[in-house]
Amino acid sequence: MASINQCLASMARLSLATTSRPTIQSTIPKYLAPSIVAQQTRYASGRPSGPKKKEKKRRQFKSFRVDRLDAMQQFALCDAVRYARAFEVGQNPLSVKYDLAVKLKTLKSGPVIKSRIRLPHPVKTDRRIGVICREGSALAIQARAAGAVAAGEESLFQIIRDGSMDFTAMICDQGSADALAKANLGRLLGPKGLMPSVRTKTISNNVLGLLKEMAGADNYREKEGVIRLAIGQLGFSPEMLAANVKAFVGQIKDDCAKLEDQVNKEVHEVVLSTTHGPGFSLNGGFNPTEAGARIKYPKTELGNERMTGIMIPPKGIRQPLDRIIFMREPRQPLLLLVILFVPIILVFCPAILQLAE
16 A cells, blocks of 8 residues: 555646646636647658658669660771861861770779870970989980970979979989978979879989980870870871870870780770861771761751752761851752842843833
């Protein structure tokens, strides 16, 4: 049996319950209570209460997608150059370059190709190279004579800190590697891709040889299974482009052969394009084909008139043609002259008759 103190405690809780925590019925009139309760009710979520459906997982491909070459039209180098030049009419020749995209058959995971090449006919001739070596040494004097813009340690570091550098590449002597690490210039040179390192072969004991190699060399790197490089200027002849393409594709094949023990890579497709034009898949030939040597004038909604003033590339181009304006050449110029001069004669004929009277 409960004691008197326990009974008094329970009675006290019951008596204080309404004052400490008043209920809706005790404070609000009964005819208003249902609406207040409805406002305080939490609405259920819109998610269905049934079992969740399993989402289908997308198929993950281990290799990069490649196109079927037998299902597309390919071009000889001369044909591709001819069509590419048509897209650059009216552009500044100095701002247009030929670009080459080499697509590889490769896995998404694994090592990538990254190297440097010196083309037989260099594209970029405005490279400015800085050499990090001992201040005032014979190596610094020889580097400046070989074409380096600046050479030294502290003087070169100060130029980099001031932000007045205009280098396109940096080379470091092996003896100055510790000084470069202590200078802590990675946050300034790293984002621009100018930080010398052993991995990129820009720290070497043979600085002069590396300087001569980089003077006309271009760096390339595989990205998502494609290697891109500017292969020539608009003024290059097809023979000059062919030499550059052959050298570039040949070096990529050598790079793929070096990685055979790690991953299987091979060249699948080579595409030539220009700065403002589409890409043309190359078939490995050089001389123009018979079909590519002829200019076709297709029929349009304007009628069957022959189109002049523009060269139309055939099918197989990777980008659609947008807003191509054609000039119409009428087949009956005599009829056009009659249409133009008849209104003039009708206007001046009454005046001539009046003067004659």
